Amino acid sequence: FGAQPPAANDPMWGYFTAIAGQDGEIDAEELQRCLTQSGFTGSYSPFSMETCRIMIAMLDRDFTGKMGFSEFKELFTALNGWKQNFMMFDQDRSGTVEPHEMSQAITAMGYRVSPQALNAIIKRYNKGGRIFFDDYVACCVKLRALTENFRRRDTMHQGSVTFQYDDFILCTMAI
Amino acid sequence: FGAQPPAANDPMWGYFTAIAGQDGEIDAEELQRCLTQSGFTGSYSPFSMETCRIMIAMLDRDFTGKMGFSEFKELFTALNGWKQNFMMFDQDRSGTVEPHEMSQAITAMGYRVSPQALNAIIKRYNKGGRIFFDDYVACCVKLRALTENFRRRDTMHQGSVTFQYDDFILCTMAI
Ligand SMILES: [Ca+2]
Ligand SMILES: [Ca+2]
Ligand SMILES: [Ca+2]
Numbered sequence: 298f299g300a301q302p303p304a305a306n307d308p309m310w311g312y313f314t315a316i317a318g319q320d321g322e323i324d325a326e327e328l329q330r331c332l333t334q335s336g337f338t339g340s341y342s343p344f345s346m347e348t349c350r351i352m353i354a355m356l357d358r359d360f361t362g363k364m365g366f367s368e369f370k371e372l373f374t375a376l377n378g379w380k381q382n383f384m385m386f387d388q389d390r391s392g393t394v395e396p397h398e399m400s401q402a403i404t405a406m407g408y409r410v411s412p413q414a415l416n417a418i419i420k421r422y423n424k425g426g427r428i429f430f431d432d433y434v435a436c437c438v439k440l441r442a443l444t445e446n447f448r449r450r451d452t453m454h455q456g457s458v459t460f461q462y463d464d465f466i467l468c469t470m471a472i
Numbered sequence: 473f474g475a476q477p478p479a480a481n482d483p484m485w486g487y488f489t490a491i492a493g494q495d496g497e498i499d500a501e502e503l504q505r506c507l508t509q510s511g512f513t514g515s516y517s518p519f520s521m522e523t524c525r526i527m528i529a530m531l532d533r534d535f536t537g538k539m540g541f542s543e544f545k546e547l548f549t550a551l552n553g554w555k556q557n558f559m560m561f562d563q564d565r566s567g568t569v570e571p572h573e574m575s576q577a578i579t580a581m582g583y584r585v586s587p588q589a590l591n592a593i594i595k596r597y598n599k600g601g602r603i604f605f606d607d608y609v610a611c612c613v614k615l616r617a618l619t620e621n622f623r624r625r626d627t628m629h630q631g632s633v634t635f636q637y638d639d640f641i642l643c644t645m646a647i
Contacts, residue, residue, distance in 0.1 A: 345522075347520075347522050350596065354595075354596055357595075360588075360591060360592045360595050361595070362595040362596075362598075408641075409637070409638070410638055410641055410642075411638045411642075413535075413642060414638055414641050414642040414645065416535060417535045417642055417645060417646040418641075418645050418646070420529075420532075420535050420536070420537040420646070421525065421529055421537075421645065421646045421647075423537075436645075439645060440641070440645060443640070443641060443644050443645065444637075444641070447635075447637055447640055447641075451637075456636060456637050457634055457635060457636050457637070458634070458635055458637075458640070459632055459633070459634040459635075460622075460632060460633055460634075460635060461631060461632050462584070462619075462622055462626075462631050462632070462633075463584070463585055463586045463589055465618070465622055465633070466583075466585055466589050466593075466615070466618060466619070466622075467585075467586075467588060467589040467592055469618050469644045469647075470589065470592065470593050470596065470611075470614060470615065470618065471592040471593070471595070471596045472596075472644075
């Protein structure tokens with residue numbers, strides 16, 4: 298007897314509560330610690346605080362700056378996918394991929410972006426002409442969040458959205 | 473005789489060429505080195521590479537990832553303004569300002585953003601409830617660049633812009 302929380306049977310629940318601490322939610326510092334300690338990034342450099350902050354922002358639809366259990370699981374699913382993609386291109390495990398591989402990856406994920414936009418993205422996320430895992434994930438997080446924000450407003454599926462200034466700032470500054 | 477470059481009489485020209493090196497333009501690494509060595513951040517922590525990259529992106533309208541002389545001067549003017557604003561609020565020189573001071577600063581700069589958008593911005597840029605100089609500048613850079621991108625498209629000054637998906641990604645992902 299005594300009602301269990303709905304997630305109690307989920308194998309990740311114990312892990313989540315241990316990371317989340319007293320407030321029951323995960324903030325950027327807790328996320329960075331957990332992703333570093335769990336060895337998620339493997340031989341790659343740990344995620345920067347900056348990337349952890351936008352991981353939270355991507356799923357934080359009520360702007361609390363923290364993540365609940367369902368968001369946490371959603372994030373892990375996304376991260377696993379991006380890691381697999383990255384490792385497929387980084388076959389020598391150097392920790393970086395080439396600009397043209399990044400373009401291929403973005404296109405393979407189903408984003409329809411012009412060569413000009415791809416070029417701008419690569420200019421933004423490369424270091425010395427190569428893209429590191431942390432920046433790759435930051436780029437994927439941002440692209441996913443911005444695309445979701447756009448689609449949620451493109452209710453007629455026309456590929457265009459009319460933004461008021463304040464709404465434009467709200468859905469681009471937080472990411 | 474021999475034509476001088478138009479900037480040769482400018483006192484900042486020699487400084488610029490020394491930083492820019494052989495290619496005659498400043499990239500993010502060069503900018504970070506120059507802002508650190510010149511002591512621009514004073515007693516505050518040096519700018520992160522992340523912030524330097526968006527400083528370049530803010531002015532990099534042709535997406536080369538580098539800055540010419542006129543952009544360099546434009547950036548310095550903007551940085552000086554933001555530093556003055558920040559120091560006005562950070563009177564005890566702790567290197568941080570409070571969330572409500574950040575809201576005041578954004579409003580004082582002339583941006584018209586709702587309390588909800590201000591809240592989202594502060595959630596994104598605070599660390600432990602306070603805003604550090606580096607994050608403050610990153611926020612100002614982003615807000616300025618996004619606002620300029622928006623205004624350039626709002627040719628009728630109606631406060632609303634219809635974005636195609638690709639253009640939306642182009643003008644938000646690079647920042
Ligand atoms: Ca917590
Ligand atoms: Ca590689
Ligand atoms: Ca250079």
